[in-house]
Amino acid sequence: MDFTLNDEQTMIRTMCREFAEEEIKPHAEELDRTGQFPYEIVRKMAALGLLGLPFPEEYGGAGADFLSYCLALEEIGRGDASVGITMEAHTSLGATPFYLFGSEEQKQRYLTPLARGEHLWSFGLTEPNAGSDSGGTETHAEREGDVWRINGSKAFITNAGTEMSGGVTITAVTGRTADGHKAITNFIVPKGTPGYHIGAAYHKMGWKASDTRPLAFEDCLVPDEQRLGDQGDGFRQFMLILDLGRVAISALNVGLAQACFDEAQRYASERRQFGRPIVAFQAISFKLADMAMEIELARLMYYKAAWLHMQGLPFTKEASMAKLFSSETAKRCADQAVQIHGGYGFMDEYPVSRFWRNVKVHEIGEGTSEVQRQIIAKHL
């Protein structure tokens, strides 16, 4: 067993740590306060190849491995969760489906500009009446000759409404399977397609600078070339996309947990009460010890899930375990970080209050904690 990262992985992690420290962290407070999408940061990331890490160079990517991508996400997420989720949703949910299931022509046409970071892309699975129950999708597409007529709506779609957004890949019901379930097919819908409406951004409790939108499809016509993979293959496709996405989200969770630890440790050694820095009290140093231990465990879990995937081995259970444990770790770390800050932790001036608001959605997005437990239980 070897836990050593290779040279490229180490360099990518170091570069992302420096980038997050110098280019993201100083803006995090303002991004959270204004809720403005971080165009400047995202464009810098695009220029450095951070939006196409795990894709081959022939499709505009950096040709890094999946673990490198996760390491990068951890560091970017440590700088700011909104920027982290923008990168994750674009790469794991937006671009990956083209890479895994796209035809050669679709890869050239869609994946290449996405990997280069020229546009952002979204994945639209969730609907007002189909959240955890993604099999309950209501959006439907009817075939009319060479085109599909799409009607329905999507909820909470990340990256859909920015100036950089190129479009969305959505799930839609296209009939029934032999055993009577809804047959789902995925469709590529570029921005500007008539009948594709992008709603106003939600007002959120955290991840404020990330872009989240409701979408509506009203007699939206897309040619059959914009079908992703086979008809009826949509369910299998998004199951795999979500498995991979969960490993990536785990890395983001670890980054956020680490940011909580960093701030808590610093504050605990600076703040003095009863004539001593509060870190000298065992009650505080034990909190830090627990945080550090859980972060280490969560990190190892996503490393392992990524490794399994890179070996071509099954990783669904491990991905869910990593996602569940890392998001709950991040939640506990955010909570303890605020606790260690006392009243100051409740104030907007201190980053830990932002971490505390951000962390909640990590237990919801890309499958709630309840859904992760179901998946794990199913694989026991």
Next chain:
Amino acid sequence: MNIVVCMKETPSITAVKRFTADMRLERRKEDAEINPFDEYALEEGLRQREKHGGEVIALCMGPVTATENIRKALAIGADRGVLVTDPALEGSDAIGTARALAAALQKLGFDLALFGSAAADSYGGVVPAAVAEVLGQPLLSFASKLEIADGRAKIERAAETGYQVAEAAIPALVSVIQTINVPRYPSMKGIMQSKKKPIDTFSLADLGVDATLVGVAGAREKATGSSPVDTQRKGELFSGNDGAADRIVAFLVEQKVL
């Protein structure tokens, strides 16, 4: 244009510094990074290559483990790396270092040799001048701007009240200061390609340098002691309603903050 960037590996600014019994800095691989001042030299080399074409070579004298930081320079954009390493080089002073670097520069051939203004560990700042002396070639020092045209290198050097302009025919050596540019980050593609770029290693024998003139043997400078910086903080309290604001303003003006 053949551009060679000389870069040293130094312990990171935040690393705890320890000394060996003979007063040499204890160098730990984990703390080693590209001397931050040299990052500006590398960036300038890349920018000149973008304008004039050619090749950028990252040249480092250091321990075998310095290849990691040469690799970083390759990730940032240098075309190839050269490591000058030899047990006999350990403990070199500025003159010894200059002899080895000059020999490597001569072997490689160059139009432009770039340096940072100093190294973050020793702050000697004399190596570029010493290399120029050994090579008998001109040094344009402390450049805040560099232009290459018609076979000449022209720099601006910041001075108290303006700037000086200096120029020399190439091949020339140029040391740069931090206002000259903003160093780039390595791109992801750059990192992935860095493994494919060559790093050559030269020993003293390869360079034909006499081992008695470098390293501890050749050092004319000897460190005899060190002590921590006195970091006592001074505070001054301005209080009351009678003119505290004015006194603060006066203080800030005095400190050249305002």
